Amino acid sequence: MASVLRMTEQRKIILEELRGLCTHPTANEVYEIVRKRLPRISLGTVYRNLEILSETGMIQKLEMAGTQKRFDGNTENHYHVRCLGCGRVDDVAIEPISSIDSALDGVIDYRIVWHRLEFMGFCPKCQFKMNGVLKSNRKDYLDNDH
């Protein structure tokens, strides 16, 4: 008897909010957003539902190097860029390069299933801030938003 997945109010709202964002919030950010509509929701419920939604392929779980998990309402396979200044994560509008998977043929005995490519750099905002720092030598420019 296969278990039935119920689309509860909480789950529906988490999904809705995530689909309506182009950012890639962390579990805690999702919690804060959803709490505006469901003030009594618990953080555990958010985690569980993010897990279930990503298991069933309705959202994507982004496990990026060195930081906490982020969640993406866009389920298409795509790369991401991360800003080294403020930590924001953006989608990259290029086709995944499937030929990369075969780059290791004959080099190593793994059977490659996929690859994960993350670009690291500075977003426009942080580039601007860095120029400001260089000009004014004021470090606090960088300390404001995370």
Place this chain on the structure above:
Amino acid sequence: MASVLRMTEQRKIILEELRGLCTHPTANEVYEIVRKRLPRISLGTVYRNLEILSETGMIQKLEMAGTQKRFDGNTENHYHVRCLGCGRVDDVAIEPISSIDSALDGVIDYRIVWHRLEFMGFCPKCQFKMNGVLKSNRKDYLDNDH
């Protein structure tokens, strides 16, 4: 007055052990290894030294997606493969593809500094185990070592 970096016994042994390995141990694994030679070393010391050694470029800190940090005695810039079965991480003996960094030119307004490429697949050992599973339908093959 610049602070002096002391090469203490603990630091030296951590470095030695790491250089003598082709695996990519976690901080805790390094701790267990080093403890055989320095039974009184503390985990905090291991963490601090791994941090310092990677800051000074003597080792490499690998922040891989979705798992804990790993450390690499090989300081050359290289890619890694991760086994989806057992979690082991191996070096990839191909040259980093620097042209990847310019793949986003004109696509997005980030200033790209570098990229991180991780291959995901199954190591020879796990491929073998999986064949065993397919043949015998015994799931416990996979449950032994992590």
Place this chain on the structure above:
DNA sequence: AGATTAATAGGAATAGTTACTATTACCAAA
């Protein structure tokens, strides 16, 4: 030698995440 300061061991604290528990909500069969 004495002063200075890096590094240490040991343990407390933190952050992100997962697990547990009692309760509630939903559906289906009687």
Place this chain on the structure above:
DNA sequence: TTTGGTAATAGTAACTATTCCTATTAATCT
């Protein structure tokens, strides 16, 4: 409609990886 089974929930405790704190020890510099 009740009743039984199970999914999901809120709230909280537990866990894990990592960082921070503190008193002490040990190099290095005058």
